[in-house]
Amino acid sequence: MNAYAGGRQSMGMYGPDNMGVGLPGEGEAGDIEQAKGDELAERRVLFMGLPRSGKTSILRVIFDGEQAYDTMSLMPTQQRTEHRLVAGISVYDFPGIDDFSDTQYSVLNPEIYAGEHTSLVFVIDSQSDIQSSLTTLFTVMRTAQSVNAQLPINVFINKVDGLSEELKQDIQHDIQQRILKNMGYENLNVTQVHVFLTTIFDQSIREALSRVVRYLVPKYSSLETILNSFCSKSSLDKVFLFDVMTKVYLATDSSPTYPPQYIFACQTIESMEEVTMMCSGFVPTSDDDAVLQRINVGLDGNDEFFIYQISPYLLLLCIGSPEIIRQTSLLEFNSSKVTKAIRQILPC
Amino acid sequence: MGKSGAGKTSMRSLIFSNYTANDTRRLGATIDVEHSTVQFMGDLNLNIWDCGGQHKYLDNYLNEQKENIFGNVEVLIYVFDLETTNRESEYKLYDECLHNLEAYSRDAKVYCLVHKIDKVAEDQKEATVESYRRALAKRSELFQPGVYGTSIWDHTLYRAWSQIVYTLVPNMAVIKQHLMNFCRLTDAAEVVLFERATFLVVCCTAAGGGDEDAITSKYMGVSQVIKMYRNMCLQCQSPFRDIQVRNKHYTLFIEPFTKSTYILVITVDPEIEPAVTKANIDAAKNHFIKLAD
Numbered sequence: 001m002n003a004y005a006g007g008r009q010s011m012g013m014y015g016p017d018n019m020g021v022g023l024p025g026e027g028e029a030g031d032i033e034q035a036k037g038d039e040l041a042e043r044r045v046l047f048m049g050l051p052r053s054g055k056t057s058i059l060r061v062i063f064d065g066e067q068a069y070d071t072m073s074l075m076p077t078q079q080r081t082e083h084r085l086v087a088g089i090s091v092y093d094f095p096g097i098d099d100f101s102d103t104q105y106s107v108l109n110p111e112i113y114a115g116e117h118t119s120l121v122f123v124i125d126s127q128s129d130i131q132s133s134l135t136t137l138f139t140v141m142r143t144a145q146s147v148n149a150q151l152p153i154n155v156f157i158n159k160v161d162g163l164s165e166e167l168k169q170d171i172q173h174d175i176q177q178r179i180l181k182n183m184g185y186e187n188l189n190v191t192q193v194h195v196f197l198t199t200i201f202d203q204s205i206r207e208a209l210s211r212v213v214r215y216l217v218p219k220y221s222s223l224e225t226i227l228n229s230f231c232s233k234s235s236l237d238k239v240f241l242f243d244v245m246t247k248v249y250l251a252t253d254s255s256p257t258y259p260p261q262y263i264f265a266c267q268t269i270e271s272m273e274e275v276t277m278m279c280s281g282f283v284p285t286s287d288d289d290a291v292l293q294r295i296n297v298g299l300d301g302n303d304e305f306f307i308y309q310i311s312p313y314l315l316l317l318c319i320g321s322p323e324i325i326r327q328t329s330l331l332e333f334n335s336s337k338v339t340k341a342i343r344q345i346l347p348c
Numbered sequence: 349m350g351k352s353g354a355g356k357t358s359m360r361s362l363i364f365s366n367y368t369a370n371d372t373r374r375l376g377a378t379i380d381v382e383h384s385t386v387q388f389m390g391d392l393n394l395n396i397w398d399c400g401g402q403h404k405y406l407d408n409y410l411n412e413q414k415e416n417i418f419g420n421v422e423v424l425i426y427v428f429d430l431e432t433t434n435r436e437s438e439y440k441l442y443d444e445c446l447h448n449l450e451a452y453s454r455d456a457k458v459y460c461l462v463h464k465i466d467k468v469a470e471d472q473k474e475a476t477v478e479s480y481r482r483a484l485a486k487r488s489e490l491f492q493p494g495v496y497g498t499s500i501w502d503h504t505l506y507r508a509w510s511q512i513v514y515t516l517v518p519n520m521a522v523i524k525q526h527l528m529n530f531c532r533l534t535d536a537a538e539v540v541l542f543e544r545a546t547f548l549v550v551c552c553t554a555a556g557g558g559d560e561d562a563i564t565s566k567y568m569g570v571s572q573v574i575k576m577y578r579n580m581c582l583q584c585q586s587p588f589r590d591i592q593v594r595n596k597h598y599t600l601f602i603e604p605f606t607k608s609t610y611i612l613v614i615t616v617d618p619e620i621e622p623a624v625t626k627a628n629i630d631a632a633k634n635h636f637i638k639l640a641d
Contacts, residue, residue, distance in 0.1 A: 264584045271577040275591070275600075278569050282537065282598040282616055294594040301586030 041082075041090035042117055043216045045209075048140060049123035050133050051076055051096025054158040054200065058123065059083055059093050061200045062209060062246050068200040086243045086313040087217045087250055087346050091209075097136050113144040117216050119152045120144060121209075123198075126157045126171055134175070138182055145188050152192045154212050155179065161199035168197050203247075203263040210249045210262070219345045223251035226341045231255070234334045236320040237303060240265060241342070244313050250346075265317050268297055268305055294332065296325065308335040310342060349409075349445050350427030351438055352377060352401035355463045355500065359427070360384070360398050362500050363509050363546050366579050369500045380405055381417070389517055389543055389550065390608035406441065414448050421453040423512060426493075428480065430464040439487065446488050458493035459512050460484055465497035465504060473497055506575075507568040510549045517550060526639060528553045534628040535620060537598070540567050540612040541605070547575045550609065570612070574602065594622055603629055606637045 047055045057071035063083040081093040113120065122140065124133040137155070144151050157175060160168050176195050183190045196208035214220060227239050231253045238261065241251040247266050272295050283291050293315075295307040304325040306318040316335055318325070325331070350356050358372035364386050378400035386394045399409060399417070409417045426442055442460075449456055462480050465473055477497040484493055496508035514520065523541070531539040531553050540552040540563075549567050552560070574588075581588040593600040598616045603626075605611035615625055 260584065264580075264586070267577070267580055271573055271580075272591070272593070274573045275570060275602075276593060278566055278573075279593075279598060279600055279614060281566070282614065284597070291595050291597060296592040297588075298590040298592075299581060299586040300589050301581075301584075303586065 040092065040112060041084075041088070042115060043087070043089040043218070044115075044117070045089065045091045045119045045121055045212055045216065046094065046112060047092060047121045047123065048094045048097060049156075050125065050136055051098050052128075053096065053123040053125040053133065054156075055093055055096070055123045056081075057200050058156070058158070058198070058205045058209075059091060062206060062248065063091070071200060085213060085246065085248065085250075087213075089213055089216050097140070108139075108143050110143050110147040113151050114147045116150070118148065119154065119212055119216055121154045121156055121212060123156045123158050124175070125159050126163070126197075127159050130171075130175065134178055134182070137179070138186070141183070141188060142186065149189045150192060152194070152212070152215070154208070155193065155195045156198045156205075156208055157195065158198050158200075160197045160204075161201040172197055203266050204259075206246070206248050206266060207259050207262055209246075213248065213250065217250045217346075220251060222345060223342065224254055226338055227251055227253040230334055230338045234318070234320070234331055235324050236318050238319040240317045242269065242315050242317055244269075244309070244315055250314075261319065265305070265319065269307065269315070269317065272297070272307065294328075296328065298322070298325075306331055308332065308339075310335075310339045314342070314346065349399050349424060349441070350401055350463075351429060351432065351441065352403075354401060354427040354429035354432075356401070356425075356427050357382070357398055358500055359461075359463070359498070359505060359509075360396060362505065363548070364396070366575075366582065368576065368579055372500060377402060380408075387545070387608070388513060390606070392517060394513075394516070410444050410448065415452055418445075418448040418452040421449060421456045423457050423459065423516065424449055425459045425461060425512065428460060428462050430462060430467050430476070439483075442484075443487060446491060450490060454490075456491070457515060458488065458491040459508070460493045460495045461508055462495065462497045464499060466499035466501045468497075503568040503572040506548060506571040507565060509546075510564070510568060510571070513543070513548055514550065520551065522639070524551050524553065526636065527551055530628075530632050531555055534613065534625060534632075535615060535617055536613050536625070537616045538563060538612075538614045540570075542567075542571065542574075542610040542612065544604070544608050544610055547571045547578070547610070567612070570602075592622065592626075599625060601625060601629060605629070605633055609636075 047059065049055050056074055056077045060066040060071055060074070061068055077093060077095045079095060083091045083093065085091065120140070122137050124130060141153060144153070155175065157171060160171070163171070172195055179193060180190055183193070194211070196204070196211070198204045198208050217223065223241065227241065230236070231239050238255055239253050240249040240262070242249050247269060249262065276293060292309040292311070293307065294309070297305040297307070302321065303319050304322050306320070306325045307315055308318070308331070309315040316338065318331065357375050357378050361367035361372055361375065362369065364384070378398055380400055382398040384396045384398070386396060388394050397417070399405065424445065426445060428438055432438055446458070449458070460480065462477050465476070468476050477495060481495040484495055494511065496504070496511070498505045498508045517523070527539055527541060532555065536555060538552065538554045541550045542548065543550050549564055549571055552563050552567060554563055578588040590604065591600070591602040598614050599620070599622045601613045603611055611629060613625060613629060
């Protein structure tokens, strides 16, 4: 049974699959997702962790635009929830895994980890007992790797806001060591483990999620090639392909990506969105086509920004020196070519 | 003026220094009076007296120092704290301030800011401010204060301060006239002048008139967004300069204009090339600079 239904223009794509129904005893009458027979999208990120580790907060902030402070009052997630990214990638938020819930059975279903476009994110609360988080992580990893030894395992060390740089580095180092040691004992594959420091109070969650989904984006190497060519022909320093709604980047050229650069870019996009929202009075309501923006942000530093909106869901953000960015006609022409190429790969 | 903890220093730091709303948490109680001078619109020097609200200082202002504090005042801004447990003492202090103001600076303008309005539910905000408005109108017939609800967390603070400062700029009518001419000559839909340091809206016009208040309100939000973005750019070592937004429906420019202002121009006519608008803005700069002199 083939999974990928290519050619569909909708934002999210389900892969019809034969991935097995949930185990008996799991899911109650109101548990819609699992009652459907555990249909998971082909390209997926699984968010797991102990209860109250911050999974739902992270995803609400990124996908629903919720204010970080408001997520403190969230109720525990009862059932698996799905969030969709524009490239047909689904992010699944699992309820917290503990000894008292049925989730422990659902995450032990090895089939959810199968597939070459699957990625696991395990969220750890850095401000509480790390060892119990790690124990659960190891259990999950064992199950996962029994099916898919190449599964990328991304550990988000969450709630690091308010910790000093040194402390953050220490915690990251400590957790990395413990994971490697334990996986070594059990002879598990360590090549796909990545550790990130995250907090919902800044852009670190988006940066981390961008890195997680980068390899799940369909034909990401083609996208990278397109963006490389764009960069070199237009003499740009860096270009990002952003998902407008979540501000996660789906692709970038192959020059090194520095988190501060991405964070600045992210906040620039947010500010520009707010400015254009205030001017929305100039857009006639009769217009159904999306308003595609071209924005130049002039700065007195080394670089300026050029934002070219490809579609309501995707945009290109170019970073380059002022002389280059000010050649708007050249950039717009090249951007339109890139748009054509990207449209053949991603639905937009 | 206002009671201790009302938010006077936070407001001042937000608007006149480049504090973000979060940064204001670091502020401690103001000791006695903090004097600062702010240059506004190039040639206007605002002397801001941020009077600490603790009891021992208040006593001082209202007695020994009253002539010093309340003499030669152009504007009194009284900050009411919505979080206060003792509303009566706020009103009492307010009355005393007005009493002294009447004695030493009869021509002063009075503004009352109902601060921390973010603590009130959205649908209650207007009603809360209205009730303050009525109560204050009764207590201060001579001064007729302007009453605004404000919060450091949204654009309401910018709106209130824009109104306050608007009345202080000396040749506002002239500036407005010239801005309207500019608007007409460039075929712009709306033109707004912001003060450069604080990014408060100084003046705005729209082609063919239009509801001024609504337009001004809209741009208060822009004030806040640009100010916050500018702060962030500073932190990233890339100071903000200008913005150009182009799309099917409008072209928007936010550019530095004269030494002390920024200009925002929106054109909706698709026939007008952005480069032309930019050239127009550049050409007008000199004119407005001469005007300021």
